[in-house]
Amino acid sequence: MTVTNAPTARAAGRGPRKAPPGPPRTRTVKLLRQLMGDRLALMQEAADEYGDEVRLAVGPKTLYFFNHPDYAKYVLTDNSENYHKGIGLHQAKRALGDGLLTSEGDQWRKQRRVIQPVFQAKRIARQADVVADEAATMVARLRTKAGTGPVNITGEMTSLTLGVLGRTLLDEDLGGHGGIGHAFEAVQDQAMFEMLSLGAVPTWLPLPRQLRFRKARAHLEEVVRELTVARERRPTVDGEDVLSRLIESVREERDPRVGEQRMRDELITLLLAGHETTASTLSWAFHLVGGDPEVRERLHEEAVRVLGDRLPVYEDLNQLTYTSMVVEESIRLYPPVWMLSRIAQGPDEIGGYRIPSGADVVICPYTMHRHPEFWDAPEKFDPERFRPDRPTDRPRYAYIPFGAGPRFCVGNNLGMMEAAFVLAMVMRELRLEPVPDRPVVPEAMLSLRVRGGLHMNVERA
Numbered sequence: 001m002t003v004t005n006a007p008t009a010r011a012a013g014r015g016p017r018k019a020p021p022g023p024p025r026t027r028t029v030k031l032l033r034q035l036m037g038d039r040l041a042l043m044q045e046a047a048d049e050y051g052d053e054v055r056l057a058v059g060p061k062t063l064y065f066f067n068h069p070d071y072a073k074y075v076l077t078d079n080s081e082n083y084h085k086g087i088g089l090h091q092a093k094r095a096l097g098d099g100l101l102t103s104e105g106d107q108w109r110k111q112r113r114v115i116q117p118v119f120q121a122k123r124i125a126r127q128a129d130v131v132a133d134e135a136a137t138m139v140a141r142l143r144t145k146a147g148t149g150p151v152n153i154t155g156e157m158t159s160l161t162l163g164v165l166g167r168t169l170l171d172e173d174l175g176g177h178g179g180i181g182h183a184f185e186a187v188q189d190q191a192m193f194e195m196l197s198l199g200a201v202p203t204w205l206p207l208p209r210q211l212r213f214r215k216a217r218a219h220l221e222e223v224v225r226e227l228t229v230a231r232e233r234r235p236t237v238d239g240e241d242v243l244s245r246l247i248e249s250v251r252e253e254r255d256p257r258v259g260e261q262r263m264r265d266e267l268i269t270l271l272l273a274g275h276e277t278t279a280s281t282l283s284w285a286f287h288l289v290g291g292d293p294e295v296r297e298r299l300h301e302e303a304v305r306v307l308g309d310r311l312p313v314y315e316d317l318n319q320l321t322y323t324s325m326v327v328e329e330s331i332r333l334y335p336p337v338w339m340l341s342r343i344a345q346g347p348d349e350i351g352g353y354r355i356p357s358g359a360d361v362v363i364c365p366y367t368m369h370r371h372p373e374f375w376d377a378p379e380k381f382d383p384e385r386f387r388p389d390r391p392t393d394r395p396r397y398a399y400i401p402f403g404a405g406p407r408f409c410v411g412n413n414l415g416m417m418e419a420a421f422v423l424a425m426v427m428r429e430l431r432l433e434p435v436p437d438r439p440v441v442p443e444a445m446l447s448l449r450v451r452g453g454l455h456m457n458v459e460r461a
Contacts, residue, residue, distance in 0.1 A: 016354040020064065022046070022055030031058045036196060039444040040366055043339070047367045053351050056362075064355060065362045067371065069397035071350055072363045075342055076397075076405035082348055086341030086360050097265025101273055111266060114249045115410060118169060118242050124413050127168040128314035128421075131414075134163045135422045136311055142430055146458045150435045154453035155181075157282045157422075161275035164418055169270065170227060171241040177223045184272050186216035192445050217268075224264045242270060270411075276447045277336035278415045283454040284334040285327060285423055288381045290434045290456060295383060296427065298322055300461055303428035312421050320420050323427075325383040327419045333381060335365040335401040337409065338448040365400050366448065374398040433457040 023031060023046070034042035035058055046054045047067045056063040066075065075083050084104050103111055117123070138160045145151050158181045166174035174180060190213035193201075203210060231243050239248070246266055250259030289296050299322065306312075306319045317324070340363040348355040355361065370378040374394050375385070384390065402409035409415075426432070434440075435455050443451035 016349045016352055018354055020053035020055045020351075020353050021050045022057065023050075025057055028057060028059065031056060035059075040338070040442055040448075043362075043364045043367050044370070047364075047371075053353055061360055063360050063362050064350075064353075065364065066350060067364060067367050068351075069368065069374070069395035072340075072368065072397040072400060072404065073395075074350060075361055075363055076340065076400075076403065076407070079348065080405045080407075082345050083342035083361060084345060086343045086362070097268060098262065099265040099267075099269025101269045110249075112410070114245050115242060115266075115270070117240065118245065119410050119414060121413060123240065124168075124417065125314045127414070128312070128417065130167045131164055131418050131421050132311040132313070132425075134160055134167065135418075135425050137163075138422070139425050139429060142426070142458050143460070146430065146460050149457065150438070150455040151458050152453045153286055153432065153456050154279060154283045154450055157279040158275060160422065161278045161282075161418065162271070164278075164414075165271055165274045168414065169242040169274070170267075171236050172227055172230070172243070174223075177226070179219060180223065180271075181275075183216035183219045184276065186212045187220065187268070187272060188276065188446050189213070190216075220268050221264050224267050227267075228263065243267070273446070274411050274415075276449070277409075277411075278418050280334070280336050280447045280449040281327070281331055281415065281419050282422055283450050284448075285330040285419065286426070286432050286456065287434075287440050287450065287454055288330055288333070289326065289423075289427070290432050292381060295326060295381075296431065299326060299423065299427040303424040307424060307428060312424060314417070316424075317417060317420060320424050321388065322383065323420050323424045324416075325386040327416065327423060328386040329381060329383040331401040332369045332375075332385070332399060333379075334442060334448050335369060336415075336447045337401065337403050338366040338444050339364050340400075340403055363400075365403075366444075368398060368400065371398065427461070429461050431459040431461050433459060 031042060034045075042056075043065065046056060046065055052066065052068040052071070054065040054067070056065055066072070085101075098107070099111070138156055142151065142156065162174050162180060166172050186209075189209060193209060201207070201210075227243060228247060231247060236244055239245070246263045250263050253259030253262070289299065302320060302322045306316055312320075342361045342363075344355050344357055344359045344361055347357045350361075369375065372378055375398075397404060402412040402415075433456060435457060438455055440454060441451040443449050
């Protein structure tokens with residue numbers, strides 16, 4: 001199957017070219033340095049210099065980087081069966097296990113069927129009160145810190161999102177399980193290390209990072225065991241939370257140890273990906289709003305007008321129009337899923353270029369969302385881009401902050417509702433101001449987060 005409507009599709013009668021253009025082998029050391037350090041600069045510079053089809057020879061790997069909506073649609077949706085999870089994620093299984101993020105084929109489809117009903121729109125709507133309640137607790141905590149100096153907003157958002165996930169997905173309060181956030185941080189660091197090193201470093205080496213990871217993984221597995229035992233003793237009324245559905249699904253496993261491991265992997269993956277992406281989204285939103293007083297004032301006005309002094313309810317989402325626009329623009333500039341890697345299962349052709357079997361193919365939402373062909377002033381923070389009545393002929397796949405195709409992020413509706421509620425409730429009561437001389441630097445990990453956390457001064461509105 002070939003992309004025929006792509007911008008550089010081959011002319012009739014000509015065979016596919018061997019490989020896209022890209023940096024010469026003499027730049028391999030620089031590329032490796034960027035891969036280990038500034039991965040966003042690596043992808044953006046490649047797109048700026050070579051266009052929408054790029055070959056990146058990075059050490060022992062050659063990446064086929066495609067940066068156009070047509071290519072994204074083809075790889076992620078039209079021919080998704082030929083493109084399985086790619087570079088690094090196979091190695092990351094050593095840290096994350098075989099959960100929804102890393103599994104493939106029949107196992108992935110089975111896991112998706114178990115998880116999907118928990119994220120249905122009707123069930124998410126019923127969880128709005130929980131999200132609002134957790135957000136109110138967080139806002140009250142921030143109020144007490146007003147005027148006391150810089151506050152780690154990312155840490156606050158992490159606590160919030162873990163609380164929301166615990167109550168909405170597991171029907172459990174995770175507050176009694178201390179250190180979960182730090183444990184997830186160590187697991188994510190190890191997963192990224194596995195991805196960048198391509199699994200070449202033995203896990204038994206007593207490196208400080210790996211020692212932290214082993215301790216963190218053991219802690220998270222113990223938390224999962226405690227949650228499972230508690231749920232077995234105290235079933236929920238409807239049995240439709242993730243924990244109940246996973247417990248039921250693993251009863252089919254012949255080997256109880258296999259079922260127990262699968263459930264642990266799934267829960268750890270869901271909790272890590274679920275809380276990390278939303279916490280990062282909110283951190284970037286607060287950072288961007290903090291630098292734009294006009295946007296901040298409009299958010300405050302809308303929150304006061306729509307919510308008054310009460311907690312938000314699900315129906316308020318339709319009225320928090322500008323708030324939703326700000327969230328959408330935040331994840332355009334800083335998409336939580338910043339890169340999508342795939343491995344070609346068989347030979348293919350994209351944009352007139354031959355893709356060999358086993359090739360590493362990369363789609364990068366971060367660069368796609370800044371593509372000058374589809375976005376005016378792409379580096380500018382402008383929520384008006386997403387005004388509902390604003391006409392646009394932008395291709396659907398020019399904006400894919402949660403991925404696309406069969407592996408589209410299962411929790412996007414919960415994440416968007418949570419982000420809108422939290423942003424509105426904070427902006428109604430507080431001002432979050434940038435800390436002078438403290439740079440805010442993006443760090444491309446499993447999600448696109450703020451390096452070292454976002455620190456801001458909290459003031460009463």
